Amino acid sequence: MKTQITRRKLLQALGLGAIGAGAFPLACASPGTSENKEKVPVLRFAHLTDMHVEPGIGAEEGVKKCIEHILKSKKQVDFFVNGGDLIMDALGKDKAETEAQWAIWRSIRAAYPDLKFYHCIGNHDVWGKTPHEEKFSGKAWVMKEHGMESPYYAFESKGWHFIVLDSTHQKDDGTWYTAKLDTAQRTWLEQTLNKIPSDKPILIISHIPILGATPFLDGDNAQTGDWIVPGAWMHIDAKSLINLFHQHPNVKVCISGHIHLVESLLYQNVHYHCSGAVSGNWWNDEPYEMTHKGYGLFELFEDGRHTFEYVEYDKKPKGKL
Template identity: 70%
Template structure:
């Protein structure tokens, strides 16, 4: 016969025996305070990706609205992260048009001089032109705009290690582009992971998702009867990277943009967050699929845990 659960039995299970009611009241109050105490993050940052700036009222107004919403509505952030594709598109554009796009970014940045940014390079930030089947793809301009020496690097903040990767590279046939790490960058990443203390949690930033579900749904990718995900939409070296992360259990979070859709995927204890775009549907009047213009907001904790939310600052859904 199943034993009836009584208050006295419950206290025995909890190891409290037959303590008096007064003592139980005090302990319960203390327990409630303990359970209701919210963990305090050691770090907060805003993730702005796929801004796709160009001359015009809507992009300029939209980015200001995004930044103002963060400053007005969120807890103070330690820094901002640019997830790539700051400008609309540099590939195939002449120098004057590319300069006009970057000028919009510089103008808005000058209006918020106190904001600290860490930058990731996106595929549309790369200047290039197609000529006779070959692609000249140059990242130097974007690096110069952001004051970066290399398109991949790492930094520390409040007990967390951040690793910024460069996702976009030429395909084997010389065309632009596929998502992966080049050999030099892969060697660098392996060395950095080996040298970082296993006690320090790691967050990895890439423009293109390392791993995700939304690349399967962004388009009719099953029309052949099989799933066919373009190499430009998700890292083609994803499996290899997941094996690498498995060797370093302090890799906790990977964040990206590129897809303009929002998702959270957990695989082998690593959280993969794809944040929607600041530009939404490339500054269109409707959301892209199910996602409006927005930003990501992260809180990181000392124990290696985190929170993520996507905030749609410009609702266009009807």
């Protein structure tokens, strides 16, 4: 069922901080921090989202080109974050088709065995034709590929705490999918936030944006005369999550993919970033809604500040007129 969004509610949702990051670095100092504090980041990571690998479209070569671009950069990263939709699609594919896609990823990982990846599950990573009951419906295969014991988890690195969420869930009628947290995951998230010391900054990773402006602009969502954003494009529990984050001021950053567009939005002192797509326009040469193939580069500082840069690793030069 589609939800009607009034102009007033839209403005409340977007806030005043929605901007397109494009290919330019964005310094994001959280309110109340001092610019005179340590300017050297404590860690740096690359956010590779929406790789959409499958045979025969140049995806393996493209992902390797992206990784090589990062490895050759002067800004060396501590680790990589896979933001989800690593394969082209498993929701509607049979076993053989799904296996062929994961085989591409295994080939990529074999070429870079020493790289550290933290994985987030995307909607296209879910196997929709799973033949048996699973603890986490449709996700046993992707969890096995990534060595995950749970589709959501937390980790810590150099003073920052990271929380990886699972956005993709079946609708009430059993079809796929709605962007939200299920009850068990929501309880786990609340407990996890309560355990993290209040002076330790937190970065949250989800495949589907918790909050964003780009879901309004991805397609003709105003054709009815009202803004209509599908529940599969942005978390339908966004308001509840925003209220939860407000209780934990050390939640500084939320990052996502899914939309294949780039944005940075500041709302209630939390920065929401969407890191485009490694595959761009699903490996087509033309950009998607003016967005080229790229990855997010994040630098995190001890005092809770961060920077975000969208790096276009394969932007083709413009031809002469």
